Amino acid sequence: xxxxxxxxxxxxxxxxxKVCRMYRDSKEDxxxxxxxxxxxxxxxxPSFRGESKVSSWIYRIALNxxxxxxxxxxxxxxxxxxxxxxxxxxxxxxxxxxxxxxxSALRILNNAEKALISLYLEDFNYKExxxxxxxxxxxxxxxxxxxxxxxxxxINK
Amino acid sequence: xxxTELKSAWQNVNSSVKxxxxxxxxxxIANHPSLKKIRTKLIxxxxxxxxxxxxxxxxxxxxxxxxxxxxxxxxxxxxYILNDVIGYISIVKPIAANNLKISIQNYLARxxxxxxxxLIISFLYGFSLIxxxxxxxxxxxxxxxxxxGIIFFLLSMIYFSFRLWTKWIKSLSKQIxxxxxxxxx
Numbered sequence: 427x428x429x430x431x432x433x434x435x436x437x438x439x440x441x442x443x444k445v446c447r448m449y450r451d452s453k454e455d456x457x458x459x460x461x462x463x464x465x466x467x468x469x470x471x472p473s474f475r476g477e478s479k480v481s482s483w484i485y486r487i488a489l490n491x492x493x494x495x496x497x498x499x500x501x502x503x504x505x506x507x508x509x510x511x512x513x514x515x516x517x518x519x520x521x522x523x524x525x526x527x528x529x530s531a532l533r534i535l536n537n538a539e540k541a542l543i544s545l546y547l548e549d550f551n552y553k554e555x556x557x558x559x560x561x562x563x564x565x566x567x568x569x570x571x572x573x574x575x576x577x578x579x580x581i582n583k
Numbered sequence: 584x585x586x587t588e589l590k591s592a593w594q595n596v597n598s599s600v601k602x603x604x605x606x607x608x609x610x611x612i613a614n615h616p617s618l619k620k621i622r623t624k625l626i627x628x629x630x631x632x633x634x635x636x637x638x639x640x641x642x643x644x645x646x647x648x649x650x651x652x653x654x655x656x657x658x659x660x661x662x663y664i665l666n667d668v669i670g671y672i673s674i675v676k677p678i679a680a681n682n683l684k685i686s687i688q689n690y691l692a693r694x695x696x697x698x699x700x701x702l703i704i705s706f707l708y709g710f711s712l713i714x715x716x717x718x719x720x721x722x723x724x725x726x727x728x729x730x731x732g733i734i735f736f737l738l739s740m741i742y743f744s745f746r747l748w749t750k751w752i753k754s755l756s757k758q759i760x761x762x763x764x765x766x767x768x
Contacts, residue, residue: 428610432603439606443598458616464609465618469675490686493758524592538761541683547593560684561762574586581589 431471441484448532449492463488489541531580539573625671636660652718659711666704684762691755698748709737
């Protein structure tokens with residue numbers, strides 16, 4: 427079972443990496459969260475019976491851990507209008523620049539918004555997002571529309 | 584950047600690849616960033632409290648104290664150890680229900696339960712220690728002062744513990760609220 431688990435996580439570790447980068451600012455915190463998520467995935471693996479997609483399961487646990495684990499609150503910018511304009515660091519390639527812009531903007535969102543938009547960006551449909559988050563499909567739609575507008579403003583500022 | 588570009592950027596994020604050996608290490612508590620410390624603290628407390636429960640009667644004149652304070656001390660010690668173990672098991676337990684909202688709600692309920700038991704048992708344990716050590720003692724004004732100091736220290740510890748629990752509970756309640764559609768303007 428352990429070998430199968432490790433292969434699954436190895437193939438899908440990109441998901442965990444993205445969730446950690448979205449929910450934590452520093453490299454050290456991201457690394458700690460990564461370990462926490464892998465540990466929780468391992469603990470819940472026996473109950474994963476393959477009824478849902480592997481990626482849904484990993485997202486569910488990863489988002490859960492990121493949201494529930496207690497850490498000291500850092501100042502939150504509530505009003506995204508006040509978000510500093512110079513969030514785009516100098517990067518060598520356009521891909522990494524886009525990536526950095528995306529993560530800088532994502533970190534401004536609240537935890538529920540982060541969860542919803544990451545599932546949307548991963549290409550889950552509304553039904554799947556509703557199943558993972560526990561919201562109704564219509565609520566997912568309403569919330570996502572608001573988050574997409576908010577994200578667009580943040581990214582293009 | 585348009586939404587399609589955002590999706591593409593998200594789906595093509597480059598991550599540093601961890602080997603299966605590295606991942607396997609992460610499945611062990613010994614390598615866990617916080618559980619490792621909690622486990623070490625738990626083991627140290629268990630050893631300390633067990634040793635204390637074995638020697639307190641002889642070392643601290645248990646035979647000269649009333650049966651009630653002896654009983655109170657032993658029961659509160661056992662409850663303290665039990666609460667420590669249950670708390671550890673609860674934190675190690677996976678926090679995964681069928682969906683995020685229910686998971687966080689369940690986790691919040693678990694943390695609330697733990698906080699209540701933990702605070703009550705800590706208070707009881709502190710109270711029983713004071714009751715034991717002050718039983719059958721002739722109080723002078725200095726001793727009374729020391730007792731007031733100990734009570735103040737105990738209450739401060741419980742207050743700081745209460746604040747920590749409250750912060751955690753508030754943080755989880757906030758997460759649940761964020762998932763609600765009604766909290767948005």
